[in-house]
Amino acid sequence: MKRKALFLDRDGVINVDFGYVHQPEQCVFVAGIFDLVRQANEAGYAVIVVTNQAGIGRGYYTEAQFVSFMRWMSDRFSQEGATIDRVYHCPHHPDAASGAYRQSCACRKPLPGMLDAARHDFYLDIPASILIGDKQSDMEAGQRAGVGHRLFFGSKDESEILDGALRIDALLDAFSLLKGRSAANG
Ligand SMILES: [Mg+2]
Ligand SMILES: [Zn+2]
Numbered sequence: 001m002k003r004k005a006l007f008l009d010r011d012g013v014i015n016v017d018f019g020y021v022h023q024p025e026q027c028v029f030v031a032g033i034f035d036l037v038r039q040a041n042e043a044g045y046a047v048i049v050v051t052n053q054a055g056i057g058r059g060y061y062t063e064a065q066f067v068s069f070m071r072w073m074s075d076r077f078s079q080e081g082a083t084i085d086r087v088y089h090c091p092h093h094p095d096a097a098s099g100a101y102r103q104s105c106a107c108r109k110p111l112p113g114m115l116d117a118a119r120h121d122f123y124l125d126i127p128a129s130i131l132i133g134d135k136q137s138d139m140e141a142g143q144r145a146g147v148g149h150r151l152f153f154g155s156k157d158e159s160e161i162l163d164g165a166l167r168i169d170a171l172l173d174a175f176s177l178l179k180g181r182s183a184a185n186g
Contacts, residue, residue: 002125010051012134032171037082057097110140
């Protein structure tokens with residue numbers, strides 16, 4: 001039996017996006033995120049983070065620092081009774097990164113590589129899954145992967161082309177979808 005996923009972009013959805021956040025001192029959690037993840041856990045969704053982290057390729061922080069920060073973040077969720085099942089990240093950038101990180105990879109959103117990997121790893125029901133992001137690139141990655149419910153949680157000037165995505169003004173607005181009701185069209 002295939003499982004549904006709640007895909008979460010990280011910066012701007014889980015934590016406030018101050019740019020290249022990679023330490024606990026820089027982390028301010030977005031209102032409602034712990035409740036949302038707890039609800040998703042209870043409803044049987046796999047909770048999967050999909051995040052572009054070109055800061056690694058740019059040399060702003062290392063892969064090890066990223067992993068250690070994400071471990072801290074997962075612990076914070078656990079303390080709140082919520083579970084993040086897996087984190088997928090893309091450390092690449094096609095021109096701003098150096099060394100092996102400088103490449104046109106298949107994982108950097110708006111490409112669907114991370115979502116495709118999760119579909120395979122978790123045997124996911126992608127059309128029944130939900131993605132929440134704050135950028136057009138999140139919505140586009142979700143659409144290319146075939147994610148059925150794409151929720152845009154970003155500024156209005158980012159949303160000129162929503163392509164079937166629904167706008168939400170608060171993370172709690174995604175609750176109704178998790179519970180099997182349709183979200184209000186926004
Ligand atoms: Mg973001
Ligand atoms: Zn990549």
